Every structure is written in structure tokens, then in C-alpha cells.
Amino acid sequence: MAACGGAPAPEPADLLLTNARVYTVEPARPWAQAVAIRDGRIVAVGDDAELASLRGDNTQVVDLGGRLLLPAFGDAHAHPQFGGISHSRCPLHDGRTLEDYQTLVAACVEASPGDGVVYGVGWEDALFPPNGVPRKEVLDAVSTTRPLIFESVGGHSLWVNSKALEVAGITRDTPDPANGHIDRDPATGEPVGGLQEAAMALAEKLVPPPTAAEREAAIVYTARHFNSLGITSWHDAGIPFGADGASETLDAYRAVRESGRLTARVAVAMTWKNEQGLEQLPDLVRASERAEAMGLVSRSVKFYVDGVIPQKTAYMLEPYAHGGGERGKPHIAAEALEQAAVRLDAQGFQLHAHAIGDGGVREALDAFAAARKANGAAGGRHMISHLNVVDPADQPRFAQLDVAAQFQPLWASHYPYMDLTEQAIGPQRSTYLYPANSILKAGARLAYGADWPVASANPLEGLQVAVTRTNAEDPDSGPLLPDEAVTLEQAVRAYTIDVAYVNRMDDAIGSIAVGKQADLVVLDRNIFEIPTDRIGTTKVLLTLFEGRPVHGDLEMP
Known part of the structure; x- marks a missing residue:
């Protein structure tokens, strides 16, 4: 089949996203209305009328109803393994007070009977003013018979109870390692329950490694x-x-x-x-x-x-x-x-x-x-x-x-x-x-x-x-x-x-341009048109990875 003037008809797109507010992050054309995708890649960006010729019998056409379409977000600094495990091994992320932490830790102790280490992640330094140094007494109130070892949300400190200090052999006479220190009582020199930076290794050796x-x-x-x-x-x-x-x-x-x-x-x-x-x-x-x-x-x-x-x-x-x-x-x-x-x-x-x-x-x-x-x-x-x-x-x-x-x-x-x-x-x-x-x-x-x-x-x-x-x-x-x-x-x-x-991926993703992978995101509102103090309440309706949904559904509500 040929188009006018004898030129071959363009190959239809697999997916056509139309009636959108497309922010491309491309300076030459920052805004568009539609995006065409074939084999997971972007093959056209423009107005609905410009991309109409890419609609074929098998093209899936999704009307986004004027919603904002962006290139998918990236993250330049994450700790996926640590983060994932921190949400599976006695997480403290939901705690807002020391009493919350005690309740969460007690539940983990009860859920894992025996005398082994209880380990978790997620306590906030700010709950231990003035310097973010945690105290063993808070954990001792939960248990003095099992080692309790908890990593701060930032990963630079450990909070341990008296039993963990005992089993790890950490006393007032234990020297500080290079690039780390044992938090001590200024009057007695006794460890108070915090281990900073390299000193974390003194107790981490007690924690079973992840499988x-x-x-x-x-x-x-x-x-x-x-x-x-x-x-x-x-x-x-x-x-x-x-x-x-x-x-x-x-x-x-x-x-x-x-x-x-x-x-x-x-x-x-x-x-x-x-x-x-x-x-x-x-x-x-x-x-x-x-x-x-x-x-x-x-x-x-x-x-x-x-x-x-x-x-x-x-x-x-x-x-x-x-x-x-x-x-x-x-x-x-x-x-x-x-x-x-x-x-x-x-x-x-x-x-x-x-x-x-x-x-x-x-x-x-x-x-x-x-x-x-x-x-x-x-x-x-x-x-x-x-x-x-x-x-x-x-x-x-x-x-x-x-x-x-x-x-x-x-x-x-x-x-x-x-x-x-x-x-x-x-x-x-x-x-x-x-x-x-x-x-x-x-x-x-x-x-x-x-x-x-x-x-x-x-x-x-x-x-x-x-x-x-x-x-x-x-x-x-x-x-x-x-x-x-x-x-x-x-x-x-x-x-x-x-x-x-x-991340050395800008040739493939990061903007909405022809030839790039169709990593895209659809939001429930246009963040460019709402008060800036409401941007954080915006929801992701759809995330595409190489043109296929990995969150949400192409059937827009």
C-alpha cells in the first residue's frame, strides 16, 4: 500500500498515546500531544494529527485524556539491596518515637523465638538528640538476653543493646577502629549503645548475612x-x-x-x-x-x-x-x-x-x-x-x-x-x-x-x-x-x-525523543499547572518500561 505521491505508508505503531500533555525534556520541542511506540522504542512525537498515519489495524490507541506524560524518572543514588532487606528484616521505618521502636522490636523478638540476634534497619538519628547517638537502655527495656542490633536509616550507625555489646566483646577497653568510634559515656568510658562508621563492624559480625x-x-x-x-x-x-x-x-x-x-x-x-x-x-x-x-x-x-x-x-x-x-x-x-x-x-x-x-x-x-x-x-x-x-x-x-x-x-x-x-x-x-x-x-x-x-x-x-x-x-x-x-x-x-x-544511559532514556526507549510515566495531574506545594500529592497512574506497563494499566480510568 502506498501513500500519496507514491511514498510507502509508514509502518504502524504498536502503541499510540494520544490526547496528552507531553513534556519531552527536549529543548527543541518541549511540549507535544502524542507519542508513537514500536518494538519498545519511540518512533514519533508530535500532535495527534501528525501521528494519525501511524495508526494501523493492530495499533493499540490509548487516549490519555489530557493527562501529563513525562519520560520515566531515574534515581542517581539508591541502595536497592540494603533497602529491600531493610523492609524485610524487622524494619523500624514506620516508627516515630522511641516507644514505637520498642513496640516494633518487641514484635520481632516475639516472632523469632530463641536466643539469636534480632537485626533491623530504619531508626532516625534525630530521635536521639543532641548528636544522634542512640542509647542501649531503650533496647535493654525490650530484651537483655538476646543481642539486638539495629542500623540507622542512613546506614552510618548501629544501635545495640547491652547483650550485643557483651557478645561482641565491646567494653570500655575496646579501642576505636580507624574511621569509626564507639560512643561512650564521657564520665565512665563505658559504651552507651552507639557504634559509628567503621566501628559498626564490631557488632555486624554477629548478624547473619543475607541469603x-x-x-x-x-x-x-x-x-x-x-x-x-x-x-x-x-x-x-x-x-x-x-x-x-x-x-x-x-x-x-x-x-x-x-x-x-x-x-x-x-x-x-x-x-x-x-x-x-x-x-x-x-x-x-x-x-x-x-x-x-x-x-x-x-x-x-x-x-x-x-x-x-x-x-x-x-x-x-x-x-x-x-x-x-x-x-x-x-x-x-x-x-x-x-x-x-x-x-x-x-x-x-x-x-x-x-x-x-x-x-x-x-x-x-x-x-x-x-x-x-x-x-x-x-x-x-x-x-x-x-x-x-x-x-x-x-x-x-x-x-x-x-x-x-x-x-x-x-x-x-x-x-x-x-x-x-x-x-x-x-x-x-x-x-x-x-x-x-x-x-x-x-x-x-x-x-x-x-x-x-x-x-x-x-x-x-x-x-x-x-x-x-x-x-x-x-x-x-x-x-x-x-x-x-x-x-x-x-x-x-x-x-x-x-x-x-x-548513569550513562542518556542515549537510550531520559527524554521523549525518536529512537529512545519508551520508558514513560503518566501522572494523574499536570504538575506544571498546580500549586507547587501540591506536587508531592500527585500519583503515578502508569509506568512504561520499554513500552510495556510495569505499574498501572493502559486502560486509563
Whole structure:
């Protein structure tokens, strides 16, 4: 069959999404009305009339009724295995008070009779003012006969009871390990129940490791949860590896992917072992090659440069406001980080740094600058995550060094953890908290990630805070540094094409353009037309992954 003028008729689409408000995230044509999909890819974007010729006898046509259609969201920083397991092994995420935690822990103790360890994740540092250090007495009230070990929602602290301290052999005479400390009573020196950073390993050895089935179930849980939020891609921000590139996490990804349950695109970063040096490179490279061979995006390395602010393990340029001159310590020496950065950048690896304090941020930027000087613009798509405090002198360096600023937008508001942060660093440095707009205006790229399960993975909640800098649960608290808010268009970009960029997926996803995969999301309202303080209440009606529904149904209500 031929069209007018003898030209062959276009091949019909498999799926035609019509009567929509399509925000493409493509500067040349940011808005459209319809999208045509064939074999999981976008074959046309335009008006309903422009795409009418792609309707065939077998084309499924879905009238979106004027609803907003976006490229699916991405997440530039998540911990899928940790997050999934944290929701299966005695989760404390729903607790809001210490009494809630005791009730949840008691239920877990009752549900698993015996004398073994009870382990869980999800307590909030802010419930232990003034410094986020938990107390063993709260857990001792539940049980003094079984080891109780609970990881903070951020993963930087353990909360343990007296029995866990006893079984682990932790006493007043136990020395603090490098890059960690045992929280102690200042008068007696006795452990009080908190273990920070590397000291967590003293008790973690008591916790049974997850089974292969648990690891796989955690990834499947994450995929389904993220799909329900409109997310079809993530960056796994640091997985362990062993000799010859062995990795139980990669084994779990392979099993989930081969069984067809991995409904997302995944980039993985290998966790740099701060206790080692360049001798780990061969095993790291091998692990990365294994990941690439199974269809994941790899060649990324995660460096933990420092810790967190309330417990004063984040590295600051100047001493904390109250702490006798302490300013934290870097978890990796500047010289070692620079050496690793130069070598890895030269081999095409992405450098991904966890840096929370302004000192940690500067150390990371200095290392990236050394790599740039040694290797030129190698195109590694480097990024620094968290950026709780960034000194004004360092804010323009992200653009100068072509380093992406990877923020958790939900953190940039007033809430109890922020109160601990501001108390720890004082008023002047509190004006440098999460300077998203300043870094963006200097010409750098933003990429958003939730650090899930530390915070909600919901991009719509993140978008609301990014543009308002206000806690949706406590709007009366007002905005945190409102001049650091970004526009909604900028925030959407930081959740879509710029996540795809840092994940090295921007050739395939991140915007609605011909040739890209049909990873798309339909919302129940147009976030560009509602008050900004209502964006977070928006619901995802439909998530498409390669043109097929992984959340919701093509039959629009």
C-alpha cells in the first residue's frame, strides 16, 4: 500500500498515546500531544494529527485524556539491596518515637523465638538528640538476653543493646577502629549503645548475612517499588566485591535479570575499599567487567570520603560549633584518593564520591581536579553525592571540573535531622546547606537521587521540595534557604535526562525523543499547572518500561 505521491505508508505503531500533555525534556520541542511506540522504542512525537498515519489495524490507541506524560524518572543514588532487606528484616521505618521502636522490636523478638540476634534497619538519628547517638537502655527495656542490633536509616550507625555489646566483646577497653568510634559515656568510658562508621563492624559480625534468595527478593522489591513511583532506572551507589571480581550482589542481579524480574535499567558502582590501595584495582576491574557482561552499566567507583554531620564523622574545613575543636576526619587520605582518582579516570571509570562535610567536598573536588590535570577531559561523568555543606569557594568548581552535583532534594528542608545538623555546624555554615541553585547557576549539572531507603524514593515528593525547599509534613517551618530552590523544569531535568547522563544511559532514556526507549510515566495531574506545594500529592497512574506497563494499566480510568 502506498501513500500519496507514491511514498510507502509508514509502518504502524504498536502503541499510540494520544490526547496528552507531553513534556519531552527536549529543548527543541518541549511540549507535544502524542507519542508513537514500536518494538519498545519511540518512533514519533508530535500532535495527534501528525501521528494519525501511524495508526494501523493492530495499533493499540490509548487516549490519555489530557493527562501529563513525562519520560520515566531515574534515581542517581539508591541502595536497592540494603533497602529491600531493610523492609524485610524487622524494619523500624514506620516508627516515630522511641516507644514505637520498642513496640516494633518487641514484635520481632516475639516472632523469632530463641536466643539469636534480632537485626533491623530504619531508626532516625534525630530521635536521639543532641548528636544522634542512640542509647542501649531503650533496647535493654525490650530484651537483655538476646543481642539486638539495629542500623540507622542512613546506614552510618548501629544501635545495640547491652547483650550485643557483651557478645561482641565491646567494653570500655575496646579501642576505636580507624574511621569509626564507639560512643561512650564521657564520665565512665563505658559504651552507651552507639557504634559509628567503621566501628559498626564490631557488632555486624554477629548478624547473619543475607541469603541469595533474600538478596534477589530485595532487588525485586526495589524494582516494583520504584516502578510504582515512575522510576525505571537507578544507580546502585556502591556494591562490595571480592577476589577476582566476585560479588554476591552481582550474582543476585544476574538471577533477577535472567528471570525477567528486573524491570529497570541499572548502573552499579563498585565500593572502593579505603583500607586498601591500588592493589584492589584488578579485582575491581574484573567486577565491573562482570557487571557489564550481564547487561548492567558499570565502570563506576564509589568513594566514601567522610561520614555524617550530627555524629561529627563528616569532614569539615573548620571545627564543629560545639566539640572542642574537632572537625571530623576524611575516611580516605587525600593523597590516596587523588592517586586512585587519576588511575581510575585514565581507565574510563566514573568517580563517585560520598561527601557530606565541606571538607569532604573539597577533598573530592581536589582529587577530581588532579585527575583532570593528569588525563584531560576524559569524559568520566564524575559526580559527588549528598553535598550537605559546600563552601562558597567550591560551588563554582563543579562546573569548572564538569562534575555533577548529586543532591537528595528531600533533605533540603527543615526537619529534625536538619536541626541536629544546624546545631553541629553553627549559623554561618548553615547558609551553605544544599546549595543546588548556586551550583546550577554556576553552570554545573544537577542529578537527583533519594539515597533510598534513607529517604523516600518518590520523585514527586522530591520535586516539591526542590522547588519550595519546604518540608511538606511541616509547612509552617518555612523554606530552608529559599534562594537555593530551582525551577520545576530544572528539577524535572535533574530527575530525568541528567540522571540518565550520570548513569550513562542518556542515549537510550531520559527524554521523549525518536529512537529512545519508551520508558514513560503518566501522572494523574499536570504538575506544571498546580500549586507547587501540591506536587508531592500527585500519583503515578502508569509506568512504561520499554513500552510495556510495569505499574498501572493502559486502560486509563
